[in-house]
Amino acid sequence: MNSRRKFIQNSSLIGLAMSIKPDFSLFEKQDQILGHGDFKYKVDMKWGNLDPTKVPVVNCHEMVMDRKGRMIMLTDEAKNNVIIYDQSGKLLDTWTLGLKSGHGLTLVDEGDAEYLWVVDNGGRVLKTTLDGKIITEIKNPKEVGIYSEDMRWTPTETTVAPNGDLYIADGYGSQYFLHYDSDGNFIRKFGGDGHGDAQFKTAHGITVDQRGGAAPTLICTSRGHNSFKRFSMDGEYIETMFLPGAFVCRPVIHGENLYAGVCWSRLKYLEQMPDSGFVTILDKNNKVVSNPGGTAPEYKNGELQLMVQSEPVFKHCHDVCIDQDENIYVCQWNAGKTYPIKLTRV
Numbered sequence: 001m002n003s004r005r006k007f008i009q010n011s012s013l014i015g016l017a018m019s020i021k022p023d024f025s026l027f028e029k030q031d032q033i034l035g036h037g038d039f040k041y042k043v044d045m046k047w048g049n050l051d052p053t054k055v056p057v058v059n060c061h062e063m064v065m066d067r068k069g070r071m072i073m074l075t076d077e078a079k080n081n082v083i084i085y086d087q088s089g090k091l092l093d094t095w096t097l098g099l100k101s102g103h104g105l106t107l108v109d110e111g112d113a114e115y116l117w118v119v120d121n122g123g124r125v126l127k128t129t130l131d132g133k134i135i136t137e138i139k140n141p142k143e144v145g146i147y148s149e150d151m152r153w154t155p156t157e158t159t160v161a162p163n164g165d166l167y168i169a170d171g172y173g174s175q176y177f178l179h180y181d182s183d184g185n186f187i188r189k190f191g192g193d194g195h196g197d198a199q200f201k202t203a204h205g206i207t208v209d210q211r212g213g214a215a216p217t218l219i220c221t222s223r224g225h226n227s228f229k230r231f232s233m234d235g236e237y238i239e240t241m242f243l244p245g246a247f248v249c250r251p252v253i254h255g256e257n258l259y260a261g262v263c264w265s266r267l268k269y270l271e272q273m274p275d276s277g278f279v280t281i282l283d284k285n286n287k288v289v290s291n292p293g294g295t296a297p298e299y300k301n302g303e304l305q306l307m308v309q310s311e312p313v314f315k316h317c318h319d320v321c322i323d324q325d326e327n328i329y330v331c332q333w334n335a336g337k338t339y340p341i342k343l344t345r346v
Contacts, residue, residue: 033346034295034311039281039290041328041343043313047089048073048329048339054081055094060331060340061323062250064069064107066114066130071321073330073340074105074118078102081118082132087323089342095132099124103204104157104169106248117158117166125168138168146178146186157205157250161233162216169220169281171204177220179235183222190235191220198237200224205250211284212256219251223263241286245307246294247272248280254322256284261317261330265308276309277317279330279343291341292328293317314341 032043048071048103056077060197063073070092071085079104080094086142095119104119115135125138137289140148156171164182175193191200194329200226209230210216217238218231230238247264278294288297288304292307293313315335320328328343 022147032311034192034292034313034343035281036290039292040346042346044342044344047342048085049089049338050083050091052337055083056093057083057337057339059318059333059335060338061103061333062105062319063331063340064105064116065321066107067109069324071323071340072105072107072130073331074102074115076100076121077101082116093131097126097128097132104155105261106158106160108160108277110164115269117160119155119158119168119309121154121156121172123153123155125158136184138166138180141178141186144186146189148172156203157221159206159208159218161208162210165233167206168217169206171200171202171223173220175200175203177203177206177218177231177235178302188235190231195225197229197240198231200229202247204248207251207253209251209253209258211253219253219258221248221250221260223247223249226266228258228260241282242304243280243288243307244304246278246280249318251319252322254326256288258282258286259320259322259328261320261332262291262307263316263318263333267306267308273308275312275315275316277332278292278307278309278311279314279317279320279328280307 032049033040035041046321057075058077061074073083078098078100081099083095084093099120101121104123106117108115116128127135152173154172155168157169159167166180168178169174176189176191179188200222204223205221207217207219209219220229245265246262248260252259262278265276279292281290283289291312295310296305316333318333319331326345330341
């Protein structure tokens with residue numbers, strides 16, 4: 001591990017988060033290092049840059065890594081919903097389903113092959129091969145009586161349990177998580193809109209947590225609450241992981257750690273500051289250990305203090321993908337149609 005650098009705390013967090021246009025060339029010249037403790041990273045702004053006239057993006061929403069180490073990214077650009085890179089940032093392939101609101105991307109290894117679950121905010125949840133062939137599609141819950149006609153359906157994410165069960169986050173809709181068996185039969189829904197322990201504000205993401213060999217549980221995002229919430233596989237509330245200041249997107253588990261892109265940060269309750277994203281990293285005990293691009297995590301009397309952007313590197317971090325060397329690839333929303341940023345661990 002290289003020698004650690006001390007960061008100078010910026011005295012005006014609001015100024016950094018509002019209308020600043022970062023000079024990314026400056027960061028590159030200085031070999032800018034982000035992060036805290038044992039989780040520090042060098043910023044690579046050029047890693048995934050492509051010719052926008054040939055391979056355009058609107059928002060780089062999510063990314064996963066397959067068995068071959070290829071980085072598979074979902075965009076909401078209908079010309080190329082999926083962009084596949086190698087780990088040097090070289091373009092390998094693109095394909096599209098013609099989706100105008102591609103948002104959620106989950107990879108599942110079924111032994112014989114790997115598959116993708118693709119979520120479009122327009123209401124579609126599709127299972128595909130890695131080259132874009134549609135295998136199955138989940139029916140709109142309004143069509144099969146799961147939702148009433150007056151309920152909004154705007155799905156954002158999926159996860160797959162060890163037994164093959166599927167969970168869908170209706171993060172921009174009615175704030176429920178929908179649980180299906182491996183054959184696509186509906187089992188239950190849980191959550192819903194509200195401020196209770198088992199309720200959600202922007203139920204944006206979900207993943208299965210089996211760290212430390214524990215029995216699987218679900219970690220669900222409540223972005224408006226600056227929180228992850230843990231549930232049993234049957235949808236029973238267990239606990240809340242409060243991340244003050246951080247409007248987190250989906251939880252991503254790699255090894256013992258939990259990573260997430262932070263789309264916005266705040267100074268006042270529910271006040272989203274534009275262009276104020278960062279990345280947050282939690283250890284096996286769900287304690288925040290590093291915030292690349294954000295303020296150093298601080299605990300007082302066991303309580304995590306407010307976290308906000310401290311370095312104007314990111315705009316709105318929407319997802320992270322972690323490779324075998326623990327480098328982080330950051331996908332962004334509303335970031336000027338830019339490509340992913342790589343954080344190389346140092």
